[in-house]
Amino acid sequence: MTGSSPSTAASEAPLDVQVLQTAASLENLAVASYKTAAGLPFVLHGGGELRALIARNRAHHTAHAQAFNLSVRKAGGAQQHAPDARYAGSVGRILAAMRDPTSLVGLLTELEDIIAQTCTRYAILAAGGSVRVLFANVAPVEAQHGAELLILRALLDDGRSGIGGTVADARVLPAAVGTAGIPQAVYPTADASAINEGAVR
Amino acid sequence: MSGPHRRAFTLGVAGAGIGLALGACGSSDPASSPYSGDLRTVALAVALENQAVSAYRAVDAALRGGKLGPAIPALSAFVQAATAHHVAHAATWNAILRSARKPVVTGTPLSGNAQLMNSIQAASDVNELMAAVHGMETQAAQTHTAAVGNLSESGPAVTAAATIAPVEAMHAAALGYLLSGKSAVVGFIGTGGALSTTALTA
Secondary structure, three states, X not given: OOOOOOOOOOOOOOHHHHHHHHHHHHHHHHHHHHHHHHOOHHHHOOOHHHHHHHHHHHHHHHHHHHHHHHHHHHOXXXXXXXXXXXXXXXXXXXXXXXXXXXXXXXXXXXXXXXXXXXXXXXXXXOOOHHHHHHHHHHHHHHHHHHHXXXXXXXXXXXXXXXXXXXXXXXXOXXXXXXXXXXXXXXXXXXXXXXXXXXXXX | OOOHHHHHXXXXXXXXXXXXXXXXXXXXXXXXXXXXXHHHHHHHHHHHHHHHHHHHHHHHHHHHHOOOOOOOHHHHHHHHHHHHHHHHHHHHHHHHHHHOOOXXXXXXXXOOHXXXXXXXXXXXXXXXXXXXXXXXXXXXXXHHHHHHHHOOOOOHHHHHHHHHHHHHHHHHHHHHHHXXXXXXXXXXXXXXXXXXXXXXXX
């Protein structure tokens, strides 16, 4: 997934307002992307595990967007209800052309990783205690979404539609599925969005 | 984690054999502890990471022992990878202590450690075994998340907490999903189950 960096000059809003607006814009993008994903024919008529993750993750991102917008209002800034402009166009085009669960799970994993990296970075950068705590609370959840999607992707790559759910099912899983959801020891931040990427202009 | 903080940690880890070390024994009285303020939070984090390494080694032994049935390759691979992550986390946190000229934590000086290890040893099936480490991972993720908000100074400790908490959370999510096929992820990671520094016995 690629996107264009914002070309306008950095907003003069306080740091916490900028990062909260950018985080809200990414959450809005996630909500819209999961909504589109839920309506894709191969999701509607496909495996229940993917459908369940899409519905649950969409609900979480809705809650995260609300939390960021509530926090930005407390910080004196305008709420951000638009999706992140850097990625919205390319994600929309990719979703429109999506034809199989494996590609969809790959795209959603990438989206979750960008949001997790961004929230992790902002937890380090944020000036205010409550804002820092909010980012620290959200980043691990996006990372968990990513972990589950990575496992599902490994299963799909192995020709399986789901994980089963019993110890007996787990015994026949390839070893690679066991590590698919935990790819790194330290969560990266190199792909975090710029602080003003989703700033309200 | 990137940038100068990470490089500083790596340099610190290279000197791991130098200096003092605190193991499982120690006073539970914070007044006599070498750790105070933010460094007490860091010491607690090391103890949690060391505990995770010990717990996963016990889990690995149980899985290999045959008492819990045939091998589970995916679970064994998970255990190996998670163990390596926690070893790396402990080194990162200990490097912060070392750079502050405080003794590193090499043991598991935690008030609840014996209870956790007992529950692993007593597990009669795989689900019981993994429930113990799932709870441990969730507690670690929440404790590091709480640290991001509680640490008074920005710097390496905040960076460590912010970049390690998501990994512990991923461990918990992956473990739960692998064994149940259902997601137990909730909307916010929360800090209700976070350990307080009063649980540190060093």
